[in-house]
Amino acid sequence: MVLPVSPSSSLSLPILSSSTHHILPASDPPYKLLQSHPSLHFLSKCKSLQDLKQVHSQIIKTGLHNTHFALSKLIEFCAISPYGDLAYALLLFESIEEPNRFIWNNIIRGCSLSSNPIVALELFVRMILCGTEPNSYTFPFLFKSCAKIGATHEGKQIHAHVVKLGLENDAFVHTSLINMYAQNGELGNARLVFDKSTLRDAVSFTALITGYVSRGFMDDARRLFNEIPVRDVVSWNAMIAGYAQCGRFEEALALFEEMRKANVQPDESTMVTVLSACAQSGSVELGNWVQSWIENRVLGSNLRLVNALIDMYSKCGDLETARGLFDGLHQRDVISWNVMIGGYTKMSCYKEALTLFQLMLRSNVEPNDVTLLGVLSACAYLGALDLDAAEQVFNNMNLKSLASWNAMISGLAMHGHPDKAIRLSEEMANEGIKPDDITFVGLLSACTHAETLMKNMEMKPDGAIWSSLLGACRVHGRVELGAGRWDDVARIRNRLTNMGMKKVPGCTSIEVDGVVHEFVVSDKVHPLRKDVYKMLDEIDRLLEVAGFVPDTSEVLRDIDEEWKEGALSHHSEKLAIAFGLISTKPGTTIRIVKNLRVCGNCHSATKLISKIFNREIIARDKNRFHHFKDGFCSCRDYW
């Protein structure tokens, strides 16, 4: 972990050579005089490094560079403003013989915001060695850095400094400390700091709640939430987002209702979260209501909100409305493009997805790894020619992030090009890019020597990894795998389970006459369950007559996301379909929403059901839409 503290060599300060140091006077001229100085006024107008250099030159010409104030402001701007430049800030910082505490704090702050926050910790060490005592402003920046990079060990040492300096009772230091422990998974320590102090407000509560939420301890989080003396909008948002992130959409939406009843004004974050919950649970009606709520307020043209709306409509199957919103945007960011492309892909409109991607390439928005993944899965249907196009896009990417390598590798592996995937991973290694656990998951689906890879890889318990791993395995369940690999899969699953990954129970909902009915695996609570199970028996009988043989092999059960109950015929989607068949008129389209991906068995069964009962069945699973008709599915058995 050796990281450069010195800035890149291509930068240079105006007039001053790098060997010239600022030796600052003991005190600055009067503050008011400096504050209103025109050169410093221009600082806030800078929009590029060039502008910045001009202002810097001006500051030197007017002699201001010999003041703490001007240098502080320059460093602050360079380090923090989006138009600044951290490398320049560091160059400037290194030129100061004896930086004061304010300057130290601001350069540390800048580094804590950067993509390389470890530099902030290195600077802290230097600050101490130089004999500058940190204060209550220094520590929040440091703890934020530790939280960002998972530096618990370093965080604990810095905690000791806080105790030594008697700063434990500063509210900002206190909360950032709790947050550091909570973010780094040390919930016991976070709780200890929280419990030991009398400093308890919505902010410190929320920091702890978020920690519990991130580890899936929703009940503990909720208990804390109920204890908050005065809840503010952020604490509500955190709790609502917690429910939405772990798939408990109904609770998320119920809490949003409670929030409104408590007369707390929702803000942009609230609405983005609520829309995400609507999108994921398929609650298009509530989503509609949210849209009008937004439009009646000043939030209407907010890009993030419109992105969330586009996503909500496309995930609910209303591509037309989604596209209308997309076309109406004056400015689009990478998320706008990605949600719209993803919307088309999920509905099997691959040509539209790729056409939109072509438009994106002509816009000024650079595609990222998420775009690439979406485009790749669209290409997978449209033949090798388009896959070549995706490869071309990848090859032309200016900045290939680890994520984009991963997207390409897993894309190739999952879409029938395992050899290319493995070759690409070798290329990646040759470029000096270290693979991570996600690369591994991608490769696992292509690789014949998973054993070797596993030994070299540290898996992190992450839901995304978990599901992509299972997805990779499922797809390859059809591609004749060597039996040995399933052992690897089982072992990884055990490791993840031991690390605290909780399985989300499968659940399918169906709306009939405006009422949403929910079914879980082997449901025992629905009032009409007797009739439902009776219908299920009939379905199974007819399926058997039609020649359907459920696959009960170890492989399928292993990868099935509702494997726990083992009852293949009682999966929630089949229960919901059975309910749909008995509670709607013949010929009516059945629409269901599942919180997980549909399993292979249910998918095959549903295809046949659509034929036997002459019903169109539109199933939305976690990843995409399946439109079953006449024994076929729109996804063409790829999902």
Next chain:
DNA sequence: GTAGGGTTAG
């Protein structure tokens, strides 16, 4: 003069 908790795409 600087500081703490929440937010969308996969």
